[in-house]
Amino acid sequence: MSNSSPNWWRTAVIYQIYIRSFADGNGDGIGDIAGIRSRLPYLAELGVDAIWITPWYVSPMADGGYDVADFRAIAPEFGTLAEGEAMIAEAHELGLRVILDIVPNHTSDQHAWFKEALAADPDSPERARYWFRPGHGPDGAFPPNDWRSVFGGPAWNRLLDEEGVPEDWYLHLFAPEQPDLNWSNPEVRREFEDILRFWFDRGVDGFRIDVAHGMDKHPALPDIGWDEEELLAEPEHDDHPHWDRDGVHDIYRAWRSVAESYAGTPEGARVFVAEAWVGTRANRLARYLRPDELHTAFNFDFLKRGWDAAQMRASIDHTLSSLSEVGAPPTWVLSNHDVIRHVTRYGRDADDIAKSAGTVPVDLEVGRARARAATLLMLSLPGGAYVYQGEELGLAEVEDLPVESLQDPIWERSGHKHRGRDGCRVPLPWSGEGPALGFGDARPWLPQPAEWKQLSVQAQSGDPDSVLSLYREALSMRRSLAELSGLPEGAGSSGSDEAGLVWRDSAADVLAFDRGSSFRCVVNLGRDQVELPADAEVLLASAPLPDGKLPADTSVWLRLSS
Structure with a gap:
């Protein structure tokens, strides 16, 4: 490999x-x-x-x-x-x-475990793998609590027995076809x-x-x-x-x-x-x-x-x-x-x-x-x-x-x-x-x-x-540039060389930072063009750089002169 x-x-x-x-x-x-x-x-x-x-x-x-x-x-x-x-x-x-x-x-809900749970008694080991609970209110007609599904609606679905009689509810934080497992088991x-x-x-x-x-x-x-x-x-x-x-x-x-x-x-x-x-x-x-x-x-x-x-x-x-x-x-x-x-x-x-x-x-x-x-x-x-x-x-x-x-x-x-x-x-x-x-x-x-x-x-x-x-060019360059291809173990805070990233002074709508002593990334998130260091070599840019300036909505990788 x-x-x-x-x-x-x-x-x-x-x-x-x-x-x-x-x-x-x-x-x-x-x-x-x-x-x-x-x-x-x-x-x-x-x-x-x-x-x-x-x-x-x-x-x-x-x-x-x-x-x-x-x-x-x-x-x-x-x-x-x-x-x-x-x-x-x-x-x-x-x-x-x-x-x-x-x-x-x-x-x-088609997993063998859930099928076994449906066929088992309420207090069985098979049901203990999931979250089955009785409902609230008359005849348990309301869900056990107010939890909501990520996909919309209540996070509970009620079972019916073979004759259509309502039974317990089971928890599904996503779709009803996705019953939640009980990880305390x-x-x-x-x-x-x-x-x-x-x-x-x-x-x-x-x-x-x-x-x-x-x-x-x-x-x-x-x-x-x-x-x-x-x-x-x-x-x-x-x-x-x-x-x-x-x-x-x-x-x-x-x-x-x-x-x-x-x-x-x-x-x-x-x-x-x-x-x-x-x-x-x-x-x-x-x-x-x-x-x-x-x-x-x-x-x-x-x-x-x-x-x-x-x-x-x-x-x-x-x-x-x-x-x-x-x-x-x-x-x-x-x-x-x-x-x-x-x-x-x-x-x-x-x-x-x-x-x-x-x-x-x-x-x-x-x-x-x-x-x-x-x-x-x-x-x-x-x-x-x-x-x-x-x-x-x-x-x-x-x-x-x-x-x-x-x-x-x-x-x-x-x-x-x-x-x-x-x-x-x-x-x-x-x-x-x-x-x-x-x-x-x-x-x-x-x-x-x-x-x-x-x-x-x-x-x-x-x-x-x-x-x-x-x-393709960015990924190839990322592998070849020493500043981008490695990360120090236990990287420190973002304001130190230990982190592999040091911010540089820039306009409020510009991000500029160095990795190591000779690599700089500059990103222009504003509307006006940005001046680039005159002595820097352009390694890669996301768009053309007219007159050596960084246009709006553009980023550039630079090699700084030593």
Whole structure:
């Protein structure tokens, strides 16, 4: 493997594959393992260090595979276990690590455990794996508490017996088809540690942990007491009864021990990245990254910031200072399969960045320029980074998908108020050919915009000014530049050389910082051109630099004279 360092994850650039939409190898309109295998050389050429694949397990697909019915088997529409093992080996041969998704907060309602629970008595061991409770009010007609589903509506569903008589309720923080597991149950903990070993034994290098902040629940299941829950489940309240509770950390200490037990294997110790939504409280995120817990976590605070220099600098500073206390590297991200693509977000006013798809105007030309600039910013910050499939093509959110094509459960659960996440999950355009733009031989499971023909991999590969060329050049340069390719162990505060980042004086709407003694990144988030150091060499810029000046919505990497 090209990156054999045991600490490869501290600076890795990892490419997220949303498997249903990456590449279709068998011609059924759905992405699969065969498609991934066919595109591994593309990913190696792009210059990433690893790939993260969204759930490929057996699932009824009520939530795009995040409702898992069997954690040890691959869904037939994606391929076979043998194909998965072959893909892992092929990725390793190309120098790419492989990270899978693990979904520990809940199972599918078609999982063997939940079926056993439905057939068992109320106080049985089978039901103790989940959260079953009697309701309130006459005949238990009301849910056990006021908890809300992230997808809309109550977080409880009531069972009916064979004759249609109402029984107990079960908890589902997401869709009703996703019953929450009870992580106070030792059997649940043992089961998932065994699942980790199952995949680690097959060469998987790590896991992205879905809803990493959600497994522990207050044992009394108390009411929350307020009406509005954030759509992405971010707690801004202390002692929340089911988000970001202290009990999750005992789980991750055990998982870290499992990962470390593989240190003597050819791939080395395995790693974890947390999807932990903790709001703006970066100090809470740092708790997940203590030396005996998880390795990295997505920086969603940075992702949510608008195109505003003060906002971004505050997020960068807060992230670096809080994570330095536990010796953990930051992990930067601009887009993923759950949020509006950043080309679209940055094409809006800063105050509108989080609003639902299709509800506010967007200027895609501005958004794409800012996205290019944000790429150089992200890839020059200390730590690691994630690239969501298609962002290297400059793809925007598809905000006008036909209503009849929408499949995200958010659409129905919200009473058609929120279109959901399908707009960032549209299959990739690989060429301008055929009914699927090179994605496969059949029409894809979500329709692609006709204009994506001009944004395909084929169209951009020969264009030195394309977004794809920018990503390839930036990733190559990131590996070759000593200032960007490494992160000191236990990085310090953002104002010191120890952190790998030192801010330089600049206008209020400009970000300028040094990495080491000779590298500087400058990002112009304002409207006026910015003077650049006269004696600096331009290494890479997100757009042309007329008269040696940095235009609006542009970033540049500079080599400073010694």
